[in-house]
Amino acid sequence: MGTSTAVRTAALELESVSRRHGRRGSGREAVALDAVSCVIPVGSFTAVVGPSGSGKSTFLQCAAGLDRPSSGTVRIAGTDLGTLSEAALTRLRRDRIGFVFQSHALNLVASLSIEENVVLPLVLAGADPGAADVLDRGRLLLERVGLSGRGGGGPATLSGGEQQRVAVARALVTEPDVLFADEPTASLDPESAALVLGLLREAVRLDGRTVVMVTHDPVAASWADTVMTMDGGRLR
Numbered sequence: 368m369g370t371s372t373a374v375r376t377a378a379l380e381l382e383s384v385s386r387r388h389g390r391r392g393s394g395r396e397a398v399a400l401d402a403v404s405c406v407i408p409v410g411s412f413t414a415v416v417g418p419s420g421s422g423k424s425t426f427l428q429c430a431a432g433l434d435r436p437s438s439g440t441v442r443i444a445g446t447d448l449g450t451l452s453e454a455a456l457t458r459l460r461r462d463r464i465g466f467v468f469q470s471h472a473l474n475l476v477a478s479l480s481i482e483e484n485v486v487l488p489l490v491l492a493g494a495d496p497g498a499a500d501v502l503d504r505g506r507l508l509l510e511r512v513g514l515s516g517r518g519g520g521g522p523a524t525l526s527g528g529e530q531q532r533v534a535v536a537r538a539l540v541t542e543p544d545v546l547f548a549d550e551p552t553a554s555l556d557p558e559s560a561a562l563v564l565g566l567l568r569e570a571v572r573l574d575g576r577t578v579v580m581v582t583h584d585p586v587a588a589s590w591a592d593t594v595m596t597m598d599g600g601r602l603r
């Protein structure tokens with residue numbers, strides 16, 4: 368196909384993606400996302416900014432396969448999400464996408480150790496949690512986020528900023544095609560926020576990962592290579 372080069376170098380592509388909410392026949396429809404198209408290259412760090420209600424969360428939900436668009440196409444590393452069954456979409460989210468959410472309290476499983484949280488996506492994909500390569504991967508990532516030796520404790524033994532760093536480690540453990548972050552620093556003080564943003568940037572620079580981050584915060588957005596602004600459901 369003529370688009371093969373674009374597909375190979377794009378981590379994420381949206382083609383005229385719309386998401387409408389509202390009851391059919393009621394005549395009242397909210398257009399949360401209005402024919403949005405974009406190509407996000409492999410190895411880039413993109414911030415999605417815009418006023419409240421502009422469609423940032425809807426963009427992220429549709430792009431990450433957490434919500435199905437009303438129309439249009441979303442591709443992750445060339446795979447059209449619209450062609451996938453619910454089960455296949457769940458597998459794609461687990462194996463090829465990383466997530467960091469806004470609230471550190473929601474990111475980690477309180478009943479698991481920090482180390483177990485980091486390798487959870489691998490275990491959910493069928494890896495043996497006691498296997499040497501799984502344990503090594505968990506340890507390496509904890510070292511990467513500056514938390515060596517802390518893996519045995521529970522998330523409650525960490526500060527909010529440290530918990531978000533563990534969430535970044537977990538989001539990276541599967542070496543995802545795209546790491547999506549939804550206001551990852553909203554609940555953090557500026558120093559902790561800078562550490563988390565530095566880790567995201569490092570994942571792009573050192574490992575060639577692709578990061579798409581929604582944020583209200585211009586300081587957080589300034590860490591990205593590209594800033595996309597949403598307004599009224601459209602990309603400006």
Ligand SMILES: Nc1ncnc2c1ncn2[C@@H]1O[C@H](COP(=O)(O)OP(=O)(O)OP(=O)(O)O)[C@@H](O)[C@H]1O
Pocket residue numbers: 388389397398399400417418419420421422423424425426
């Ligand atoms: N389930 C829904 N039903 C109806 N309208 C919705 C629904 N979800 C979102 N919307 C509307 O779609 C628009 C975009 O919402 P969205 O949450 O994507 O914006 P946002 O930019 O992320 O806002 P914020 O920064 O406040 O989180 C808003 O007008 C919102 O009210």
